[in-house]
Amino acid sequence: LPEDFDWREKGAVTEVKDQGKCGSCWAFSTTGAVEGAHFVSTGELVSLSEQQLVDCDKACDPKDKKACDSGCGGGLMTNAYEYLMEAGGLEEEKSYPYTGKRGHCKFDPNKIAVKVVNFTNIPLDENQITANLVQHGPLAVGVNAVFMQTYIGGVSCPLICSKRKVNHGVLLVGYGSKGFSLLRLSNKPYWIIKNSWGKKWGENGYYKLCRGHNMCGINSMVSAVATQVSS
Amino acid sequence: LEDLTIRQVTEDRRVLPNLLGTHTETKFRVFMSEHGKSYATRDEYVHRLGIFSRNVLKAAEHQMMDPTAVHGVTRFSDLTEDEFKKMYTGVAEVGGRRGGAVGAVRTEAALLEVEG
Numbered sequence: 625l626p627e628d629f630d631w632r633e634k635g636a637v638t639e640v641k642d643q644g645k646c647g648s649c650w651a652f653s654t655t656g657a658v659e660g661a662h663f664v665s666t667g668e669l670v671s672l673s674e675q676q677l678v679d680c681d682k683a684c685d686p687k688d689k690k691a692c693d694s695g696c697g698g699g700l701m702t703n704a705y706e707y708l709m710e711a712g713g714l715e716e717e718k719s720y721p722y723t724g725k726r727g728h729c730k731f732d733p734n735k736i737a738v739k740v741v742n743f744t745n746i747p748l749d750e751n752q753i754t755a756n757l758v759q760h761g762p763l764a765v766g767v768n769a770v771f772m773q774t775y776i777g778g779v780s781c782p783l784i785c786s787k788r789k790v791n792h793g794v795l796l797v798g799y800g801s802k803g804f805s806l807l808r809l810s811n812k813p814y815w816i817i818k819n820s821w822g823k824k825w826g827e828n829g830y831y832k833l834c835r836g837h838n839m840c841g842i843n844s845m846v847s848a849v850a851t852q853v854s855s
Numbered sequence: 856l857e858d859l860t861i862r863q864v865t866e867d868r869r870v871l872p873n874l875l876g877t878h879t880e881t882k883f884r885v886f887m888s889e890h891g892k893s894y895a896t897r898d899e900y901v902h903r904l905g906i907f908s909r910n911v912l913k914a915a916e917h918q919m920m921d922p923t924a925v926h927g928v929t930r931f932s933d934l935t936e937d938e939f940k941k942m943y944t945g946v947a948e949v950g951g952r953r954g955g956a957v958g959a960v961r962t963e964a965a966l967l968e969v970e971g
Contacts, residue, residue, distance in 0.1 A: 625969065647945030691947045698947040744964040755967040766946050771921055773931045773939050774914040778924035782917075792944040812923055821943060825929060834923070845946070848964065 625754055630798030630816060631762050636663040637797050638671045640829030642822035644724035646696035651677040652820035653764040653793030654704040658714055660762035660795075661851040662738045670737055673720035680729035683707040695726030701764040701793055702847055705743040713739035739852040746846040750836060753846050754799060762797045766790035766845030767817070767833070777827045779814045781834035787841040794819050796846070799835060815842060875901070879908045882928070890930045903933040910934075 631637050638659055643652055651674040663669050677693065683703040684692035693699030693707065708714055713736035720730065746756045746763060757763050769792035771782050795818040802811035817831040833839055874880055883904050886892065894900040910932040917926040931939050 643943065643945075645942040647941060647943070649943070649945040650947070685947075693947070696945070698945040700947050703947075746964050747966065751969040752964070752967060755969045756964055759967060769940070769944050770936075771917055771924075771926070773934075773936065774910070774917045774926040774929055776925040776927050776929065780921050780924035782921040784920060791940055791946050793946045821930075832924075 625751075625758060627801040628799065629754075629758055630800075631660060631757075632797055632816075634663075635669055636660045636761055637795075637818060638669060640818060640823045641674070641722070641820050643674075643820040646678070646724045646726075647698045648674060648678050648696055648724075649793040649820055650693065650699035650701050650704060651675075651681075653766075653795055654701045654708075655714065656762055656795035656797075656818060657701065657764040657847065657849050658708070658738055658740060658851055660797075661760065661849045662853075664761040665851055666853055671717040672738060673715045673717050673722070675722045675727075676715050676720045676729075676731050677704050677707070678722075678725075679727050680711065680731045681707040683710075696724075697726075701766075701845075702743065702745070705740055705847070705849055708740040709742075712736055741850050741852045743847055743849040746848055748838065748843045748846075750838075750843060753796070753843060756846075756848055757796055757799070760848040760850075762795050762818070764847045764849075765794055765796045765817070765842055767792050767794055767842050768840040771840070772819070772826075772831060775826055775831060777832075779812045779832045779834055781812055781814075781837075781839060785840040787838055787844060790841040790845050794831065796842075797830075800832070817842075874904050874908055879911065880904060882911065883907045883933075886928055886932055892933060906935055907933050 641652055643649055655672040655674050659672050678695040681693040681704055683706045685700060685703055693703045712733050715735045716737045719735045746753050768786055768789045771780055796815055797818050798816040801813050813835045814832040815835055817833055819829055819831050823829040833842055894903055914926045
């Protein structure tokens, strides 16, 4: 495994997007994983539609029928993969643009850009996450966002951050071995995380979280998808 | 916003120490212009100013608890923690709790070789 790795340098990550005042982070995490998997399998980077998921996806977790995808009210990336496998696939952003509010489903099967053919949970093991990231592309992950409300930059490594209160869906795009931190003149290995709060938040829309401690629950909800080009 | 500089002279002081005219209010004004914020009524302005002042303290706490990062005023500094979570996160609870390996998984990824 390389010491440092960043899918952005390989062109596998679209621009930082902005979910607006809508609890649709799960949709952005899902499209990020599908965009990355599509790039890994075809070399083509396509910005995919979160709005299709917000409007049309009502899939529920098979083990908890109350855990359903409900637009701005929240959802789960693994539910979204199930929906995409049943619906046939995901449209491009430009054919189904984001509005930040839940509306009527306007999904058009003739405009499917990418199909999801399978998905997996990645084991909690840090090395397995790293290896799957390098092998499969960007990974959809959950994190406890409590320190992100005030985050401005640097490598976040809170002394206390609950691993069990995972409430935000983001995208793992890479990792670094030494993140220099001004305040503590120290270097920490970190994850590079793409967020969906616009480019002005954090480090150009990205969050750096220290690796090696399942910090803020980052290892507890990791998934990868396999895609197929729509014929 | 100009008339908002009127100082409160009545006795019914708010629970919060009156923040109008303080340095915190000046910071709040900078925050508003930087993030394009505006509030419909004076009450809402004062309410958000109170939340902002608490979030400035929260950022200082986060800085102490997370010294290798930089924490401070962000676009979310006029939101309570609940408002922030409701509007800007969105991972659903599963089985009454958040996070953790969710049920809707077809397969667990095969273990990859990571020796060395």
